[in-house]
Amino acid sequence: MLINCVAYEDGRKLADIPIDDIEEWVARPRCFVWVALRDATDDELRQLRHEFDLHELAIEDARHGHQRPKIEEYGDTLFVVMKLREARSDGLEMGEVAIFVGANFVLSVRNHSAHGFLGVRERCEREPEHLKQGSGFVLYALMDSVIDRYFPLIDAMDSDLEEIEGAIFDRGAARWNIQRLYALKRRATVLRHAVAPLLEVTGKLHGGRVPAVCAHSQEFFRDIEDHLARINTAVDAIRDTIATAIQVNLSMVTIEESETTKRLAAWAAIFAISTALAGIWGMNFEHMPELKWAWGYPMALNAIGGAAGFLFWRFKRAGWL
Amino acid sequence: MLINCVAYEDGRKLADIPIDDIEEWVARPRCFVWVALRDATDDELRQLRHEFDLHELAIEDARHGHQRPKIEEYGDTLFVVMKLREARSDGLEMGEVAIFVGANFVLSVRNHSAHGFLGVRERCEREPEHLKQGSGFVLYALMDSVIDRYFPLIDAMDSDLEEIEGAIFDRGAARWNIQRLYALKRRATVLRHAVAPLLEVTGKLHGGRVPAVCAHSQEFFRDIEDHLARINTAVDAIRDTIATAIQVNLSMVTIEESETTKRLAAWAAIFAISTALAGIWGMNFEHMPELKWAWGYPMALNAIGGAAGFLFWRFKRAGWL
Amino acid sequence: MLINCVAYEDGRKLADIPIDDIEEWVARPRCFVWVALRDATDDELRQLRHEFDLHELAIEDARHGHQRPKIEEYGDTLFVVMKLREARSDGLEMGEVAIFVGANFVLSVRNHSAHGFLGVRERCEREPEHLKQGSGFVLYALMDSVIDRYFPLIDAMDSDLEEIEGAIFDRGAARWNIQRLYALKRRATVLRHAVAPLLEVTGKLHGGRVPAVCAHSQEFFRDIEDHLARINTAVDAIRDTIATAIQVNLSMVTIEESETTKRLAAWAAIFAISTALAGIWGMNFEHMPELKWAWGYPMALNAIGGAAGFLFWRFKRAGWL
Amino acid sequence: MLINCVAYEDGRKLADIPIDDIEEWVARPRCFVWVALRDATDDELRQLRHEFDLHELAIEDARHGHQRPKIEEYGDTLFVVMKLREARSDGLEMGEVAIFVGANFVLSVRNHSAHGFLGVRERCEREPEHLKQGSGFVLYALMDSVIDRYFPLIDAMDSDLEEIEGAIFDRGAARWNIQRLYALKRRATVLRHAVAPLLEVTGKLHGGRVPAVCAHSQEFFRDIEDHLARINTAVDAIRDTIATAIQVNLSMVTIEESETTKRLAAWAAIFAISTALAGIWGMNFEHMPELKWAWGYPMALNAIGGAAGFLFWRFKRAGWL
Amino acid sequence: MLINCVAYEDGRKLADIPIDDIEEWVARPRCFVWVALRDATDDELRQLRHEFDLHELAIEDARHGHQRPKIEEYGDTLFVVMKLREARSDGLEMGEVAIFVGANFVLSVRNHSAHGFLGVRERCEREPEHLKQGSGFVLYALMDSVIDRYFPLIDAMDSDLEEIEGAIFDRGAARWNIQRLYALKRRATVLRHAVAPLLEVTGKLHGGRVPAVCAHSQEFFRDIEDHLARINTAVDAIRDTIATAIQVNLSMVTIEESETTKRLAAWAAIFAISTALAGIWGMNFEHMPELKWAWGYPMALNAIGGAAGFLFWRFKRAGWL
Numbered sequence A, B, C, D, E: 001m002l003i004n005c006v007a008y009e010d011g012r013k014l015a016d017i018p019i020d021d022i023e024e025w026v027a028r029p030r031c032f033v034w035v036a037l038r039d040a041t042d043d044e045l046r047q048l049r050h051e052f053d054l055h056e057l058a059i060e061d062a063r064h065g066h067q068r069p070k071i072e073e074y075g076d077t078l079f080v081v082m083k084l085r086e087a088r089s090d091g092l093e094m095g096e097v098a099i100f101v102g103a104n105f106v107l108s109v110r111n112h113s114a115h116g117f118l119g120v121r122e123r124c125e126r127e128p129e130h131l132k133q134g135s136g137f138v139l140y141a142l143m144d145s146v147i148d149r150y151f152p153l154i155d156a157m158d159s160d161l162e163e164i165e166g167a168i169f170d171r172g173a174a175r176w177n178i179q180r181l182y183a184l185k186r187r188a189t190v191l192r193h194a195v196a197p198l199l200e201v202t203g204k205l206h207g208g209r210v211p212a213v214c215a216h217s218q219e220f221f222r223d224i225e226d227h228l229a230r231i232n233t234a235v236d237a238i239r240d241t242i243a244t245a246i247q248v249n250l251s252m253v254t255i256e257e258s259e260t261t262k263r264l265a266a267w268a269a270i271f272a273i274s275t276a277l278a279g280i281w282g283m284n285f286e287h288m289p290e291l292k293w294a295w296g297y298p299m300a301l302n303a304i305g306g307a308a309g310f311l312f313w314r315f316k317r318a319g320w321l
Helices: A019-027 A042-052 A056-064 A118-126 A135-148 A150-167 A174-205 A212-281 A296-318 B019-027 B042-052 B056-064 B118-126 B135-148 B150-167 B174-205 B212-281 B296-318 C019-027 C042-052 C056-064 C118-126 C135-148 C150-167 C174-205 C212-281 C296-318 D019-027 D042-052 D056-064 D118-126 D135-148 D151-167 D174-205 D212-281 D296-318 E019-027 E042-052 E056-064 E118-126 E135-148 E150-167 E174-205 E212-281 E296-317
Strands: A002-009 A012-016 A031-038 A070-074 A077-088 A091-102 A105-111 B002-009 B012-016 B031-038 B070-074 B077-088 B091-102 B105-111 C002-009 C012-016 C031-038 C070-074 C077-088 C091-102 C105-111 D002-009 D012-016 D031-038 D070-074 D077-088 D091-102 D105-111 E002-009 E012-016 E031-038 E070-074 E077-088 E091-102 E105-111
Touching: A002 A019, A002 A118, A019 A031, A019 A042, A031 A042, A031 A135, A042 A056, A042 A105, A056 A070, A056 A077, A056 A091, A056 B212, A070 A174, A070 B212, A077 A135, A077 A150, A077 A174, A091 A135, A091 A174, A105 A135, A118 A135, A135 A150, A135 A212, A150 A174, A150 A212, A174 A212, A174 B212, A212 A296, A212 B212, A212 C056, A212 C070, A212 C174, A212 C212, A212 C296, A296 B212, B002 B019, B002 B118, B019 B031, B019 B042, B031 B042, B031 B135, B042 B056, B042 B105, B056 B070, B056 B077, B056 B091, B056 D212, B070 B174, B070 D212, B077 B135, B077 B150, B077 B174, B091 B135, B091 B174, B105 B135, B118 B135, B135 B150, B135 B212, B150 B174, B150 B212, B174 B212, B174 D212, B212 B296, B212 D212, B296 D212, C002 C019, C002 C118, C019 C031, C019 C042, C031 C042, C031 C135, C042 C056, C042 C105, C056 C070, C056 C077, C056 C091, C070 C174, C077 C135, C077 C150, C077 C174, C091 C135, C091 C174, C105 C135, C118 C135, C135 C150, C135 C212, C150 C174, C150 C212, C174 C212, C212 C296, C212 E056, C212 E070, C212 E174, C212 E212, C212 E296, D002 D019, D002 D118, D019 D031, D019 D042, D031 D042, D031 D135, D042 D056, D042 D105, D056 D070, D056 D077, D056 D091, D056 E212, D070 D174, D070 E212, D077 D135, D077 D151, D077 D174, D091 D135, D091 D174, D105 D135, D118 D135, D135 D212, D151 D174, D151 D212, D174 D212, D174 E212, D212 D296, D212 E212, D296 E212, E002 E019, E002 E118, E019 E031, E019 E042, E031 E042, E031 E135, E042 E056, E042 E105, E056 E070, E056 E077, E056 E091, E070 E174, E077 E135, E077 E150, E077 E174, E091 E135, E091 E174, E105 E135, E118 E135, E135 E150, E135 E212, E150 E174, E150 E212, E174 E212, E212 E296
Parallel strands: A031 A105, B031 B105, C031 C105, D031 D105, E031 E105
Antiparallel strands: A002 A012, A002 A031, A070 A077, A077 A091, A091 A105, B002 B012, B002 B031, B070 B077, B077 B091, B091 B105, C002 C012, C002 C031, C070 C077, C077 C091, C091 C105, D002 D012, D002 D031, D070 D077, D077 D091, D091 D105, E002 E012, E002 E031, E070 E077, E077 E091, E091 E105
16 A cells, blocks of 8 residues: 655655656656555555566565565665564564665555554655755664664563562562563564664665665664664663573572471471370370379470470571471 | 486576487587486486586585585585475475586485475476576575475474463473473474574675676575575574573473472371371370360360361461462 | 863863853864763753764764763764763662764763763873873773773672672572672673673774874773773673572572471471371270280380481481481 | 605605605605604604604694694694594593695604504595695595594484483483483583584685695585584584483473472372371260261271372372372 | 893893893894893882883783783783783682783783792793794793693693582582582683683784784794683683583482482371371270270281381382382
């Protein structure tokens, strides 16, 4: 579905144009066309492939989605695939955007995602001094907008992690903690796969030899790389902390069990000594003089109570109870 | 066993030719010969080694199989070894294919595998505009076909993993989970050894200096590398998740055991207090006034029941029962 | 808030100057201006951006803070971001400083930190033979001062770790140890994120092609890198030791539990044999000759005591008690 | 001890020569001398050092043994150290071979190993078309022969691992498994130290700038590297699997213990309820009407049996028994 | 404290000279001065800094000690810092040596170490053919001597590890093992920090562009690197084995505990069945016919003994006892 198709010149919007007229606008020097598609049909892609002379393999990738993030050059055209990741009420959004950038065009194809890039277009049109840089700046603005949406995910994971950490030394919270740590690990993995491959290749867009379309916006692309590196570091830190937390959690369970075992041992001993003593005085020997004493029974109760009390005091002192 | 041997010119099939005529066809400019063998005999290899002037070490590798995946240059000839991996009803297929590519020939030698490349040949012949690129494109088509068969394995592992993850927090499923995780780990390892060494060397086929036969198909080989990178990332993610899952599973077992220990402790205490009390009133002292009371017995039963009930309530509240 | 703004020439202080006069001082050859801001307002940054012709992206980073440490070149201007980390009574200081360095100016913008750089300025003014090197040396002096504050953190962590290690083989200290190890791990992670990204890029400031402003102070920047490498190694060693310590701690808990289980088993057996023997002589059979013996009861007590004593001796010998 | 000393020309053996004549043979163009020593004495090494003008440091290494595998150039002479590893009835052979290769000589010094290289010499003499390449091919043949002996070790470890894996989920096999896994890990480490350092440096013998003596045998040395890479990958896979297997084994022990604990809990409860009930009817109250009933005893037995049976059924259903 | 200060020419010792005369000797071509200091005072360092024109940052490092090992070039002067590590009766020696090497001087500053380098000087003077290479060879000799002292530490750790490994599968040795493994890990870490940073930079002293003073001794410095690599590999192997041993040790504890639990369960069951049976015959029902039988008591004892014996046999067979 076509979202919009606009021609720009010198950083200013010229006109909304129909797809069929693209060819003539693209031919004008200093002019570039910015087309946005959403869940594009094969027909749309075929037409635009023709208009912008795109490579069939890139078109394949844009159509099928589920690519890994990447930046590829096909001749003078740059092909960028990014993952759209955003927290939604029903879980993590798993969309994707493919961007084709040539000297005089930008084509973005968004898949499986409700969140559009209209804000990016508006911001670009409000900053003609930047938009003047041409299609390279549009690529930057699109990438920046995608990456900016990763930060809230990091924040959410950080605060989840903090919450779990607050409970990690609580007794009895182990099962709950471990379930949440596992779920967090999965989310961190998803985000890492959106960021890490991109970080590896973003270096191509600034510094040494860069694609022609990016030449005038290098400092912006370095900023992109810096943001990606920040997210990547944050994700790695989260993953590392999760690994430690799982290990610590296991330790806590073992420690708790150890304490339970000690307490069990202590009470078992207290009851067992009482039972053993009572058993002795329950034997049926004829000649057990204390059985006949007037104070035999209270004495026995005292002996039992005393033995139990003594053990209780010992265990208490040893920290088992 | 010879599967087929065909000569092509300008992307079009010229003729099925006998092996003995290869020499004259290979001599024609713009023409190339595509030979497919299966579980080749020493004689066949000897003959073709002579026809195409192949290196003895490469022939050794093609004959013996069980090589690691690799891409090697012998003069102008490219030698590629790939693992054939496919899910079968009786486990994972463990075949191998060796491909020799020169300016005017392609020779594929398939070992221990039922699955052929006829589909590849058909697809190539249907796309003369690509086949025109020569033997390099055939290499791409063969590699692409091998790698495409890896994706269903990834999907199968992913869905297995999801199933195990669904059961990982279930009580009593630990033994079953750990067995399946271990089996999954092994499968992931097998696939990784098919993919990782290839990924390391695919970069040689596009980008900087590339072998002459690949020069015109570089973007296709970059696509190959991209697919391999995708599979490799997926396998790494699966391995990483398995490692965490094994650890989490161990935690769950420990947590469960801890809960069992607590429950055991609780019931043991309840029975032990009953036994201890009964033991006391079972002592044979002569002067135990309560034994003579009319309501002594019910009182004793109430005392025992009360003590047991009190403990039950305490343990219930503490979450041990 | 402006801290101060001073012009220097040939390593000597010329004058405190108002911000508005910067332009004319900057124009004088061999002269440079050193401006220090703290929690700068947007207005201040806007004005200085104009005076020194700074890049908007760098200004963004300086304003927002929470960047990762980095060193970036914008044309002839160097932009450095560092984390200010210092132990305070109320935890770890989490400030940040952004430094812009051009041929004839240094601008430092400090955020969220009470600790200033007045000492650095004083030291520089006391060493005119070094300050003569120009703005590059000021950058060195600032960086050196920031990094010097990391060392006490390392020392604190080392001594904490030593303390924990002293307790790691103590019985009953497991819970406490694991909590402290976890807290230590977190602190080490915070410090690592302040150091590691900086270490990666410091190599740009000495050795091969270096930014013009650093050219005369290369050996000083190599010293910076050396200090960072030392801290990084120390942090890695701490993290590694923590990981081992957590594992060892878990082992100790398991060993302790194992010992508790054995002791429990031993006492349980001793009481159980006493109870069983007493139970036998408490049976109500009519024909139990020993019940009638005059020495029956002492004999029974001896038998019970003997059995218990025998077990006690066996368990003692086996190291269970 | 001198094994043999032979001169070759154009791939054909000329004569067995005495060590003292080496000098004159070495002086003949297109001729090279191949000397094999075993557990060489200092005198032999001193003489040959003089004949071939070898570097003192290399001679030191050859004399002392216990070097790490390496490939070093001393001027035009190549110095190679390799580990001889072979399964023997009394454990792993731990020998070493040092090889010096110059334009017109090959000197191999074997230490602490019963297994010689006569087979290599014979094979070389049977292939004059290869031996014509000169001393470089002899180096290849020796290296190939050493590395070929590593493969059976890999196979043995693989089959050991398979055997352990077959027992890893068996009850009660944990102690045995862990001992064997640990022993296997050690063997894998020994083999890795023989292979990994060599793999790092073999790249120097083919591809870019290579030592003169290897120039004509580059494809053979690439084959060496390929074999080393294969062994290295196999060892890494074994080590990785061992790590997982140890972890899984620990999980299995914990699971088994958990099951034992449950069973123990169940039987303890069944006996405890019987004892508690019997204890109650063993109390000495005067007014316990059921004690006088004719059917009191059978009723009590039924009650005890019923309670025990009920618990047995509950535990059975819960999978504890 | 000055140890000695000697001038050399063409590999031969000329004279012991006072520090004040250094300047004139250094001025003579083909002559170099070798100065050795121990725990140098600030005055000594200031004077020698002046004589040899050393960089202030290097002097700082030499004075303060506690540097990481490193090799730095300051103009034509090479600055090397190495850790002195040696086993002493009272633990590990933790000294340090800083070495300055110029075309015509060598200055070594040793800190916190009793072990000197007189042996190195003697060995050098005995080998004038090597010492002729100049100050570079002295640097090699010093480095070699420092590194040679690392090997006995490796051997000691290896034999400690072997001893622990011998006890790792012993019952009851777990606590002792884990303490020793932890201590060993710490020692390995200390040694690794002495070796690894040095290994990273030793490559600068041979091969491509090397500092002028090392140019004639490159093969010797490659030997240094080789030794460092050997130690590094050995330390890594030790660390790896320790990690596995800790894990295996934990497994053994768990296995042992599991066995203890089983044994406990078994004996508990045997006593519990005896107590339960005795309890039944201890009930006070009037109509318990067996109580009146002449053979009732022996029968009861038999029943109890039989039940206990049956359980004993069952548990024995199941391997629990």
